[in-house]
Amino acid sequence: MAKARDPAIRTLLIERAGRMLRTREPITLRSLVAGTGVSTMAVYTYFGGMDGVWKALRQEGFTRLAARLATVPETADPVRDLAALGAAYLRNALDNPDLYRAMFDAGFDLEDAGAADDTLHRLVRGVERAAEAGRFRRDVAPLDLAVQSWAAGHGLVSLVATGPLPREALAHGVPLLTALFVSAGDDPARCRRSVEAGWADLLPG
Amino acid sequence: MAKARDPAIRTLLIERAGRMLRTREPITLRSLVAGTGVSTMAVYTYFGGMDGVWKALRQEGFTRLAARLATVPETADPVRDLAALGAAYLRNALDNPDLYRAMFDAGFDLEDAGAADDTLHRLVRGVERAAEAGRFRRDVAPLDLAVQSWAAGHGLVSLVATGPLPREALAHGVPLLTALFVSAGDDPARCRRSVEAGWADLLPG
DNA sequence: GGCAAAGCATAGCAATGCTATGTATCGTGG
DNA sequence: CCACGATACATAGCATTGCTATGCTTTGCC
Missing domain, CATH: 1.10.10 (Arc Repressor Mutant, subunit A)
Known part of the structure; x- marks a missing residue:
């Protein structure tokens, strides 16, 4: 027809x-x-129109981010995996800085929320795994801790990628995440080792 | 001539x-x-040119932010003041969301770095005050903790102002900052009360 | 007082996203 | 099988964007 x-x-x-x-x-x-x-x-x-192109690009960016997060393996140390998720998030943002800006800085549409939810869900799952493994207290809400980790990582990578902080400032992610996970009940020394292990391949570059 | x-x-x-x-x-x-x-x-x-107009707007934004931070009083509880600085930072961003976007999302120029440094300096001073008051361990570097607090606050307000998080998510700032300050050595319960006091007037609105 | 340098006004340029109009092309109903 | 109608597509044009070129005007120093 x-x-x-x-x-x-x-x-x-x-x-x-x-x-x-x-x-x-x-x-x-x-x-x-x-x-x-x-x-x-x-x-x-x-x-x-061009707005539709940008919207498609945002979804493409979330798809790529999800693919990246999917490559993070689940090891015997769930806190390490959680930190590795954060490291993968940062690396994805640094590898595609303009796409990352298009995803968050430009007009974030409500239709993009679903794609962003996928990202958050992976973090929530990671927190739940750590909680099930006894690393976190029972009373921590996985969603809350995931959102807080997201905010911390997002702020750090934003200030580095398009802001005033130099690239070495990425190292602040380790104490940031460690503080969060310790506040959730993890043992400080052990947590520090886990987070550092999860971030190992991000910091040199 | x-x-x-x-x-x-x-x-x-x-x-x-x-x-x-x-x-x-x-x-x-x-x-x-x-x-x-x-x-x-x-x-x-x-x-x-128009670029110069935007640059001037960024500096205007940093000036306004500095003025806002200057209104935060120094009380007997330096951790509370530190949290109040963060709350003032968030409120400024939420009150002038487009100016805030212009400051960070658009092309952050090297000439803006000085203005951003002023912002950071206020945070550093707040951390130093808390350290001098014995709330933080001696070995915490004020600059590091200030940067970490900045990243956390910036990420949170970015995700709320121009991102997928709803406004109520601002409440996550309290556990975020508390985790950071506790990791610096502050007593958990006392820290929580201080941070909540500093954020008191931000959360209802 | 005259002259040069800078501010200022007008007009015009290329490039932008978008729309209007006409044409080509495909799928379907008879 | 074929004609019709709906949709994709191509071209051209529009208003708006930031910027520049060209005179004209104003101002301050010698």
């Missing part, structure tokens, strides 16, 4: 936009379609 | 830009000077 739209065009434009974001080329309506053979109208057909 | 420029025009434009930012009107070259009688060229004479 009508001309069908080609899904390949949509993914092509999203991937191209992601590449341009990484290359720090300005993403404009015309520069996005330049050289691809598709016309400017395709952006309106498939995304409804 | 030349026509002198009128400083009043500069402050007029800055104040007008600040008003437009609060009113959420888009700040464009032409909308900024519309109705003021000054021509578009004045923006280039006094700011060198």
Whole structure:
């Protein structure tokens, strides 16, 4: 009953936009379609305008973040894994700084909330694992501790990636997370070792 | 030897830009000077372009933040004062959300670092006061704890102001700061009371 | 008092996102 | 099988953006 739209065009434009974001080329309506053979109208057909492109980029960013967090293994030390989740979060933000800015700084849409929830859920699961392993007190609400860890990590990486703090300031993440996990009941010395282990591969770079 | 420029025009434009930012009107070259009688060229004479206007707005934001932090009194409970500094920081960000975004999300210039340093310095002083009062261990570096508190507060208010967290999530600031200050050596129960006292007037609103 | 340097006003430029209009193309109902 | 209608697509154009070029005006020093 009508001309069908080609899904390949949509993914092509999203991937191209992601590449341009990484290359720090300005993403404009015309520069996005330049050289691809598709016309400017395709952006309106498939995304409804440039806002739709940015929204798609945000979802792409959350997908990539979720994939990154999924690579964090579950070891015998759940607090270490929790710290590793935080480290993966920071590394993802530092590897895709402009995408990270697009995700949080630009207009955060309500439709993005679902994708952000996935991120949070992984943290909640990590806290629950640590609680089940007896590392945290029984009365700590996993969601609360997860939100607090998220806020701490997000603030740190924001101040480093697009703010005034130098990259070495990332090291503050260790005492930050340690303080949080200790406040949840973990043994201070043991917690410190766990967090440092989870952050081991982030700090040198 | 030349026509002198009128400083009043500069402050007029800055104040007008600040008003437009609060009113959420888009700040464009032409909308900024519309109705003021000054021509578009004045923006280039006094700011060198729109980038200069945004830079001036950032400095204005830091000035306002510093003024806000200066209103926090120094009581007999330095940990309470420290928490009150954090509360004032958050309240300032929530009262001027767009200005706050302009300060951190947009291109943070190296010239803004000085203004940001002032903010940090106030935190450092607060930590030093608490340390001198014996609330913190001797071996805590005031700068480190200040940076960590800053990151936690910044992350929390960012996720609330322009992110996915609801406003009630601000309450997480209390356990966050408490965890940090306890990790610095403060007594847990006493610290909790101090932080809650410092945040008292932030949480209801 | 005249001259040079700077402020200022107007007009115009390229680039932006978006829309209007016409054409091509596909899926479906008869 | 084919014609119709809906939708994708292409081109051109619009208003707006930041910025610059070009004169004109004003101001202050020799």
